[in-house]
Amino acid sequence: MAASEYHRRSRHLERVESVTADETVRHVDQLDSDTLETVYEAVENDRPIPATEFGLEEGEIIVFTDYYRVNRA
Amino acid sequence: MTHYVIIGDGISGSSAAETLREEDPDAKITVITDEGEPLYNRILIKEHAKGKLPEAPISIHEEEWYEDRDIELSLNTHVTGVDPDAKLVHTHEGADIEYDKLLVATGGTPTQLPVDNSDADGVHHFWTFEDARGIREHAERADKGVIVGAGLLGIDFAAVCGAQGIEADFLMRGDRWWRYALSADGAEIMHDGMREVGVDPVFDSGVDRFETDDDGHINAAVDPNGERYECDFAGVAIGLTFNTEFLRGxxxxxxxxxxxxxxxQTNVDDIYAAGDITRFYDVLLGEQAQNGSWGSAKEQGRVAAVNMAADDTEEEFQWVSSYSITHFDFPFLSFGHPTLGDEHAERRYSDTEWRRIAFKDGKIVGGVLIGDLSPQSKFKQLMREQRVVSDQADVLLEQQVDLDELAPTQGQE
Incomplete structure (x- = not known):
């Protein structure tokens, strides 16, 4: 995958203060171990989520130590 | 046509229903629940009680989900008995439902404290979405709280109090929170987290009785030492009583x-069980065990359904569970069976980082990670591989765990 394509497809986690009724929300305990690791690394190290991570849906909110929305990078 | 009856529409029952429809497209499937709403996200109801999450994202299935899959859903239906000889399920409405294969996934009900006024107005237990709605409504106007139950469910009440601005005392029987899995070092990090949100842990305490005002509303908890804690809100989380009464006989x-x-499979032909209610044979642990995590319940429901549809022992349940606490600004994760094992290793890395690993016969069977979750998938991998590693605990306690540093064990390479 070309670098530009990689960045186009990769995602990042944005901390959000509130959640609206129409949003999809999951708790980290609903994620498999690898996806949990990805979320943890992204939060701890402010790292983008690789394009190869299929366990997260764009736009969904993940409940971890804060609420994080999965956004396109 | 095979008729599968599932009692319980939590994640294990619902997971089983979905799997059964996939495995046996022509079967008749009935799901019975005593709750008034279809499957919701039980992990997230605490976020609703904290006042942070609206109701809608917590619902998982609408009634249409069942209709679309030709699954009959009976809400608000209490099962009063099961007759395995006649293969009948009896309900409170007097209906007899025939089954070919039955799955019991009824979970539990919070255990009530055996003390005076434990059912007073303002004393809450936390298990269903309806409980969470009541807790939220009350917490928004409460000022002073008491929490009882120094475990994974009790700390949710601490988080609710913290988020809702309730100044609370957390009355614990021993000298620390979750003393079966945490040493003093690990527990102190959690105690600090509680204090930061306005919840004061009180040790060697508990509740001897609750006191009420003239209207029957709680106004104090008195501990066994005679100390009186004023409160207008109380959360009790001392465990679950499993819903098996209807199975008597x-x-x-x-x-x-x-x-x-x-x-x-239970010991009775064509009756299976899944979810919190089971004491299952854990193939990784090598003995019977229990687990209350979401992922474990979901997988148990799926595995039960696969075996029910196959009418055989097609797939065994093998799972490493996770349970997270996400209420504080540091993460907490327990995995496997952290309260079991015959050997333990632990280390504190900072004021917010601590790790403990439980071993049985030299193999990892569980652990707790506070602050730093980076080794979680590696530890789970070692659990699944059932590698003997307790003699190399120093490698596992390095801040950055490198599994390549582990010496291959004889016969395990």
């Missing part, structure tokens, strides 16, 4: 839960 083996093998 059915002949199912019980041992603080329904005993099942690794295929989710």
């Amino acid at each position: 059915a002949g199912l083996e019980e041992n603080n839960g329904i005993v099942v093998d690794e295929y989710m």
Whole structure:
């Protein structure tokens, strides 16, 4: 995958203060171990989520130590 | 046509229904629940009680989900008995439902404290979405709280109090929170987290009785030492009583839960069980165990359904569970069976980082990670591989765990 394509497809986690009724929300305990690791690394190290991570849906909110929305990078 | 009846529409029952429809497209499937709403996200109801999450994202299934899959859903229906000889399920409405294969996934009900006024207005237990709605409504106007139950469910009440601005005392029987899995070092990090949100842990305490005002509303908890804690809100989370009363006379083996093998089969033909209610044979642990995590319940429901549809022992349940606490600004994760094992290793890395690993026969069977979750998937991998590693605990306690540093064990390379 070309670098530009990689960045186009990769995602990042944005901390959000509130959640609206129409949003999809999951708790980290609903994620498999690898996806949990990805979320943890992204939060701890402010790292983008690789394009190869299929366990997260764009736009969904993940409940971890804060609420994080999965956004396109 | 085979008729599968599932009692319980939590994640294990619902997961089983979905799997059964996939495995047996022509079967008749009935799901019975005493709750008034279809499957919701039980992990997230605490976020609703904290006032942070609206109701809608917590619902998982609408009634249409069942209709679309030709699954009959009976809400608000209490099962009063099971007759395994006649293969009948009796309900409170007097209906007899025939089954070919039955799955019991009824979970538990919070245990009430055996003390005076434990059912007073303002004393809450936390298990259903309806409980969470009541807790939220009350917490928004409460000022002073008391929490009882120094475990994974009790700390949710601490988080609710913290988020809702309730100044609270957390009355614990021992000298620390979750003393079966945490040493003083690990527990102190959690105590600090509680204090930061306005919840004061009180040790060697508990509740001897609750006191009420003239209207029957709680106004104090008195501990066994005679100390009186004023409160207008109380959260009790001392454990679950498993919902097996309706199985009396059915002949199912019980041992603080329904005993099942690794295929989710009970000792009675054509009756299976899944979810919190089971005491299952854990193939990784090598003995019967219990687990209340979401992922474990979901997988047990799926595995039970696969074996029910196959009418055989097609797939065994093998799972490493996770349970997270996400209420504080540091993460907490317990995995596997952290309260079991015959050997333990632990280390504190900072004021917010601590790690403990439980071993049985040299193999990892569980652990707790506070602050730094980076080794979680590696530890789970070692659990699944059942590698003997307790003699190399120093490698596992390095801040950055490198599995390549582990010496291959004889016969395990």
